[in-house]
Amino acid sequence: MSIKVVLGIDIGGTNTVFGLIDKEGKDYLVDSIPTNGNLPPDDLFKRLFIRIDELIRQAEIDFEIMGIGIGAPNANYFKKTIEYPPNLSWGYVELEEFIRKFYTQPFAVTNDANAAALGEMHYGVAKGLKDFIVITLGTGLGSGIVVNGNLVYGHDGFAGEIGHTVVFPDGRECGCGKKGCLETYVSASGIKRTVFELLSRYNYDSRFRRLSFEEFDAKMITQAALEGDKIALKAFDFTAKVLGMKLADAVAHTSPEAIILFGGLANAGELITTPTKKYMEEYLFHVFKNKVKILKSELNEGKSAVLGAAALIWHELLNK
């Protein structure tokens, strides 16, 4: 008997990860290839689909591919497009053409944070929840909002960009062209900027006084905080304060049962979750106080994006 699976694909700036995922979230043949974002998208999809074919043949398992789910930056669910993704020289890409050369099954695409939200709903800590928000803390800050059991795509398919809400109207320059966006404070690069700001404000000794901006990363800030570096500790406190404040705003919009932190900075665990919860409670409107959980994703980081991409199709198949 064949195993029914969805082909999940996560297109990243450097690598594209893919795998076959069954309804229960069991994964098969997870692998990755370089994205080569400087070449046209045709190149990636050709290599990708040929590689999957090879892997399936070698595995000698009879898979039935029910559909293809894709997570990609700047992806539009309604139009099935990827639009001017940062770090890839693709411009405006209609996916139909590339998929249909190899597959006739249904396919769907959304951005990586939305895919992560679906992954959490079907296979992660959001199982059974109908109203929640996933915040992905990578180089930037992505978000996927689920309302009443469905992802919010919005009128144009681009809903869920909490990373680009405004914290300080004349604050830090954001890669998006605006100023003071949440992701300039709360993200791997945001917390680095905070360390530098704190070094300028305080006189505490810190290991970061001996490093240039390009010599350290968010992981080193986590390590330093765990070892009691005052600047690193203050950086986490400030990051949590800003995140808590903006999560309180997000709660005022859709009143979720839980907010799930995923990736990068979320790996700092209680260093980020505990103060974020504390500050969120401070800023919450009274009717929402003591109701909203802050959880850390428990999905395997290497596979979660592929799980989420596959969930995009499983979610549709199971809700028919």
Place this chain on the structure above:
Amino acid sequence: MSIKVVLGIDIGGTNTVFGLIDKEGKDYLVDSIPTNGNLPPDDLFKRLFIRIDELIRQAEIDFEIMGIGIGAPNANYFKKTIEYPPNLSWGYVELEEFIRKFYTQPFAVTNDANAAALGEMHYGVAKGLKDFIVITLGTGLGSGIVVNGNLVYGHDGFAGEIGHTVVFPDGRECGCGKKGCLETYVSASGIKRTVFELLSRYNYDSRFRRLSFEEFDAKMITQAALEGDKIALKAFDFTAKVLGMKLADAVAHTSPEAIILFGGLANAGELITTPTKKYMEEYLFHVFKNKVKILKSELNEGKSAVLGAAALIWHELLNK
């Protein structure tokens, strides 16, 4: 033949307005009685239902009441409760008991801003829209968020409190106990506070220099702005800037097609809609720019709350 109608009830701090609304939004027997919020809720509902009975008998029209829709402050859709409404001494009210003494039909309750959103969807400028936000600008700022054709109630039934998102973390004291909430800037009372702040900052002559805080209202600020009073004009500009900024945040959450301004300050028309749109565009994340309309509600203000309350039941009956 009987006319199928829903009994719409809008419970306000001073008066409770009610009426019978048919599927197309035609209203019958709209009337109001004092809420008498210092007495127990039993008193209001008894007077209300007796009065409706009288009116129906006098009208000599054969109405079939399909259900009862109620808009009220701090109302919870899931629990069918009104919880510690400001300006009413009711505490925690379970509505079932009061309704069931008179009616066996389905009933539903939500807050006034959510009801306004349903009213706009069924009978107003949001007809045909699936993703939009209604902002009610009264003494405070209420909001109702519609995603994919349904009101967002959230996990606890209290979603849509954009008025209590934070503009300035250490800003103006809000009635809710927090600081810097949107409604302390953008509302009838918010713009009055802004006039006072501007009088302290600038030396322009203004009619408001000759009035105490309690001697003027938002309507007078609108009138003064139309007549060129510099402080009033600046007050509208600042109000629109804050509103535009927070609407850009709201768009980043649910990506609506339109945002509809309703009541009080919205009656200032282009004085508020034009600069709000301009500032919102400035703060919007690039994928949302030039996509979101700012509209003014066109519903009759005296009847809109009752229309919205009735739409709560019609929405459920028509979506079955």
